[in-house]
Amino acid sequence: MGSPMARIIYRWLLACMLNLNVCFGVEIRRLSVPRWVENGTEKSVTLDCEYVYNENDIRLVVKWFFEENLEPVYQWIPELGVRHTSGILRGRLDLNYTVNTVDAYSRYRALKISEPSTELSGKYTCLVTSLAGQDSREQLMTVFVPAQTMDVKFHTTPNKLNVSCEATGLFPRPKLKLYRLLPKERTPAIVKDVSISTSNLRDTYNTSLYKTFEHEELNFPATTGFECVVEIPGTNYQRRKRVAYYADVMNSEDHQVSRNLHFILFISTALCILHRKIYFLIYEL
Numbered sequence: 208m209g210s211p212m213a214r215i216i217y218r219w220l221l222a223c224m225l226n227l228n229v230c231f232g233v234e235i236r237r238l239s240v241p242r243w244v245e246n247g248t249e250k251s252v253t254l255d256c257e258y259v260y261n262e263n264d265i266r267l268v269v270k271w272f273f274e275e276n277l278e279p280v281y282q283w284i285p286e287l288g289v290r291h292t293s294g295i296l297r298g299r300l301d302l303n304y305t306v307n308t309v310d311a312y313s314r315y316r317a318l319k320i321s322e323p324s325t326e327l328s329g330k331y332t333c334l335v336t337s338l339a340g341q342d343s344r345e346q347l348m349t350v351f352v353p354a355q356t357m358d359v360k361f362h363t364t365p366n367k368l369n370v371s372c373e374a375t376g377l378f379p380r381p382k383l384k385l386y387r388l389l390p391k392e393r394t395p396a397i398v399k400d401v402s403i404s405t406s407n408l409r410d411t412y413n414t415s416l417y418k419t420f421e422h423e424e425l426n427f428p429a430t431t432g433f434e435c436v437v438e439i440p441g442t443n444y445q446r447r448k449r450v451a452y453y454a455d456v457m458n459s460e461d462h463q464v465s466r467n468l469h470f471i472l473f474i475s476t477a478l479c480i481l482h483r484k485i486y487f488l489i490y491e492l
Contacts, residue, residue, distance in 0.1 A: 232340025233260040233267065240331055240346035243442035244323050245353065246378070255306065255317040256333035256344070264337035269316050271296075272332040279334075285312045295327065296320065325350045325378050325410065349441040352378040352411055359435045359450045366422055368452065372435035373415040380405065381439050383414045388432035389425075395434055425452070 239255040260267060266286060270279040273295055280296040283289070292300050296318070304319035316335075320327065332345040355376030362369040372385055383403060386395035398418055405414040414437070425431045434449040 233258055233264045233335050233337050233342055235333060235335060235342045235344050238333055238344040238346055240348050242347065243349045243351055243444070245444075246323075246325055246350050249323055251301065251319055251321050252323050252348075253304075253317055253319050254331055254333075254348070256335065258313070258316070258335045258342065260312065260335075260337065261339070263339040265339070267312055267335070267337045270334045270336070271318060272334065274329045281318055283315045285315075290315060299327075323348075323350050325352060328379060347441060349379065349439070351439045351442050351444055352376065353439075353444055354381075354437055354446050357435065357437060357446055357448050359433060359448050361450075361452055368420045368422060368425065369417055370420065370433055370452075371415065371417040372448075373413070374435075374437040374446070375413045376411045377414070377437070377439060378411050379439065379441075380407075380412050381414055381437050383416050384436045384438075385416055385418060386434040386436065388434065390430060395432070 235256060235258045237255075237257040239253070239257070241252050241254075244252055254271070256269065256271070267284075269281075269283045269285075271281040272278075273280045276294060278293060280292065280294045281300065282291045290302065292298075292302075299321050301319040301321060304317065305314045306317050308314060328348065328350045330345055330347050332343055334343040335341060354374040357374045358372070360371045360373075362371070370385065372383060374381065374383060383405075385398040385401055387398050388395040401416045401418045403414065403416045405412055416435075431452045432449060433452060434447055436445060436447050438445050
């Protein structure tokens with residue numbers, strides 16, 4: 208086999224292949240963190256960090272971190288029976304919660320967070336350490352707020368159409384898209400080069416977009432469908448609103464309004480002239 212050192216290395220490698228935990232110590236097998244939760248809909252959520260360890264993993268410590276903070280929001284030292292919460296999770300953990308296990312070194316590894324709200328959105332990291340090694344995993348959780356209102360509006364001129372879409376009261380920052388569906392087309396086409404504006408108000412976002420079309424682009428006077436879609440990144444939330452634009456009807460209404468305004472202006476002018484003539488007639492008398 209060669210030198211004594213070679214035999215030692217060989218035996219060590221063989222032991223590693225037979226039992227990886229002997230070589231590498233504690234290992235996280237699964238991190239369970241909800242990817243998204245709708246604000247105000249859940250009484251609690253559970254974040255779990257499943258790990259395996261061996262007899263070499265003495266002084267085991269479980270830590271949870273939020274975002275990039277250096278101080279853990281939760282820490283558990285099984286050998287000492289000590290648990291500590293801080294930061295954003297202070298007062299929000301159910302400290303009576305235990306995972307379904309008889310293992311004293313895994314019992315309090317999970318977090319049961321009461322009434323998750325938007326400020327709990329972010330990255331959670333589980334770190335398990337011992338004198339033999341350490342392992343960590345991370346996962347994002349988004350607590351989102353759906354749109355309070357959503358609307359699609361049209362504004363027309365003789366030659367142009369302005370399409371606007373607005374969604375209000377969302378969290379986190381949403382994405383807004385506009386689609387167009389022309390006659391004889393099965394799939395809506397996304398509208399490019401739209402103008403988008405997003406503002407933050409009281410920890411929620413309002414977002415709007417608009418796009419101006421020439422009537423020739425819409426195959427006037429055919430009917431065109433517009434669909435506004437708002438999405439929240441990191442979640443499965445999506446809300447749609449579809450409205451049909453009838454070019455011939457809209458333009459006939461605009462022309463009718465224009466004719467009505469001209470008629471009102473004509474009547475007002477005539478009455479003004481008549482009033483002046485009556486005034487001068489009375490004055491001469």
